[in-house]
Amino acid sequence: MSFNKVIIVGNLGRDPxxxxxxxxxxxxxxxxxxxxxxxxxxxxxxxHTTWFRITLWNRQAETAxxxxxxxxxxxxxxxxxxxxxxxxxxxxxHSLEVHATxxxxxxxxxxxxxxxxxxxxxxxxRGPGAASEPDLTDDDIPF
Numbered sequence: 371m372s373f374n375k376v377i378i379v380g381n382l383g384r385d386p387x388x389x390x391x392x393x394x395x396x397x398x399x400x401x402x403x404x405x406x407x408x409x410x411x412x413x414x415x416x417x418h419t420t421w422f423r424i425t426l427w428n429r430q431a432e433t434a435x436x437x438x439x440x441x442x443x444x445x446x447x448x449x450x451x452x453x454x455x456x457x458x459x460x461x462x463x464h465s466l467e468v469h470a471t472x473x474x475x476x477x478x479x480x481x482x483x484x485x486x487x488x489x490x491x492x493x494x495x496r497g498p499g500a501a502s503e504p505d506l507t508d509d510d511i512p513f
Contacts, residue, residue: 376450378422387400399425401424402422402424434473442475445472
């Protein structure tokens with residue numbers, strides 16, 4: 371038996387990009403950064419950022435492209451893959467890619483410091499629900 375699951379809580383590094391396969395399946399991709407502080411050789415605290423490429427499919431992809439934006443904090447669960455490619459300069463590169471199976475919106479919305487009133491899971495009916503927001507109606511929420 372083998373198991374591959376990763377949980378990432380971080381901030382979007384760019385706005386999501388939604389596209390469709392030839393068969394019409396929605397696919398959305400964006401990058402997420404996680405940060406940690408650790409001491410360097412001199413004992414000074416340094417910030418270390420790790421970037422992940424996230425790929426969402428189907429209804430989750432459409433939801434992410436509609437509600438997420440650069441800087442927004444998000445919770446992602448999925449399978450981790452290391453993708454190898456050659457950059458524009460011909461150098462071999464590696465990137466961490468997550469094929470997401472679950473997504474939840476967390477953190478502040480739109481750059482303000484107020485917490486999000488409605489946490490949203492894009493998976494089938496698993497959202498925790500919350501108080502209604504004054505500028506949204508139930509018809510605006512896709513889940």
